[in-house]
Amino acid sequence: MRLTLLATLCFTLGLPDLALAADLAAGKAKVDMVCAACHGANGVSVSDTIPNLAGQKTVYLENQLKALKDGSRKNAIMNAIAGQLSTDDISNVAAFFAAQSGATPTAKSALLPNLAKSNMAFPADFPKGYTKYHTINFPATKQVRYYYANPVAVAAAKEGREVGNGAYLMVEVYAAKLDADKKPIMGADGYYEADKLLFYTAMAREAGWGQDIPDMLRNAEWNYSAYTVAKQARAGVNQAECLACHKPLDQSSYMFTIKELTAAVKAK
Ligand code: HEC
Ligand code: HEC
Structure with a gap:
């Protein structure tokens, strides 16, 4: 009853009611599988060239993901990833990262082992036959x-x-x-x-x-x-x-x- 009232109020005022719908557990599951490879499982990124997302504002994260999804913000890696996120995914991952505590400037997460590892080896005979x-x-x-x-x-x-x-x-x-x-x-x-x-x-x-x-x-x-x-x-x-x-x-x-x-x- 209360939730409905709040949702109606948000709707009436034209405010986004996404925060009500965000599913933190679903957000965490997506982050663990995909986003963690670069942004870390807790939003502390794996390298200096990838931004931390921990403790960032929910609406900011949502807006960036929407812009990366529709291409108005350009980045080849993130356009490819955000393009695969639904509106629900976006509110869930944004709420999850916003709920993580911010990191010290030098902190870094480890790479995800299944994604850091390649099965490839240098071809012994290269460039012969190529x-x-x-x-x-x-x-x-x-x-x-x-x-x-x-x-x-x-x-x-x-x-x-x-x-x-x-x-x-x-x-x-x-x-x-x-x-x-x-x-x-x-x-x-x-x-x-x-x-x-x-x-x-x-x-x-x-x-x-x-x-x-x-x-x-x-x-x-x-x-x-x-x-x-x-x-x-x-x-x-x-x-x-x-x-x-x-x-x-x-x-x-x-x-x-x-x-x-x-x-x-x-x-x-
Ligand atoms: C392969 C590495 C990689 C993966 C995986 C990845 N990201 Fe990113 N992400 C980046 C990079 C690089 C940037 C910086 C883009 C730029 O410079 O514009 C970025 C930027 C962002 C931003 C904008 C941050 C800001 O400060 O404006 C958000 C939000 C974001 N990513 C969310 C996600 C989410 C959510 C996922 C998982 C669904 C994800 N990313 C997965 C590499 C990655
Ligand atoms: C930001 C986007 C981007 C990233 C990240 C990227 N590539 Fe590519 N890759 C390209 C583009 C664009 C080309 C086309 C020619 C070129 O720029 O070298 C290419 C070409 C290649 C080719 C030649 C075959 C082909 O697809 O045309 C290989 C091999 C390759 N990349 C390997 C890699 C490896 C290994 C990595 C990670 C270490 C990587 N790429 C990361 C954009 C990317």
Whole structure:
């Protein structure tokens, strides 16, 4: 009776009555499974580049999530995640994070083990057997990146099929050679001349590799990894970020460069 009255009052005054409907337990369940990978289970984030949400105001959190969902606030990772939240999910997670106590500035949460862990290993024979299908200049970071696909990925692209299990895509990230003014030196082919290899990023898929990944982040059976020049897994990589950003590409094998791969292998 009292709740109804309050709800009616909120409605009459045009105030949001979401707070009445928020389900903290449902909010916590969603946070534990998905948001915790980056914002921590209690809203204390896992890295310096991800905001803490603990103790933030409920309405602020709701408004940000709505803006990230409809795209008026832009962030590739959060647009992909918020786009999958219902209005109820938004009020539940916002109420949950608002109810957590704020953190000290230096506190950090650990990565979620199932999302930090990748099943991938550096392919022993790389680049043997791989097709180099694309190059991109990155002016902001003065890098040039080379894109490679293994025979499974090449065959799928050639036949216009989904890139399936057994596929391996590798990206070499190089620092560009710089001139005396510290500007990248452009080669005759329109790409920066490569200097030192900095690291690799990669994605690969095998049966069962998606099973520990929650639906909101899962990319079929794809896993992601980054490697040092010594071909070791790079420390501190949060696979959740890779999964979140590539997630909306479910119609193109979760690949941003599928068109380039297809064009390169069909031309051969
Ligand atoms: C893969 C990492 C990742 C996951 C998982 C993730 N977030 Fe985020 N979130 C981010 C990043 C990065 C930002 C900063 C976006 C920006 O700079 O605009 C952010 C920003 C936000 C903001 C805005 C904060 C502010 O201060 O304005 C909210 C709210 C938020 N996330 C809620 C959530 C919720 C709820 C979930 C789970 C359903 C979630 N996030 C899952 C990475 C993540
Ligand atoms: C903010 C969004 C974003 C995040 C986060 C992200 N990627 Fe990507 N990824 C891209 C874009 C855009 C491309 C297209 C070309 C490029 O920018 O390199 C790409 C391309 C790739 C490719 C080449 C195949 C393809 O999909 O076209 C690989 C491999 C890759 N990313 C691996 C990773 C790994 C590993 C991580 C996590 C460590 C990661 N990505 C995180 C946006 C993202």
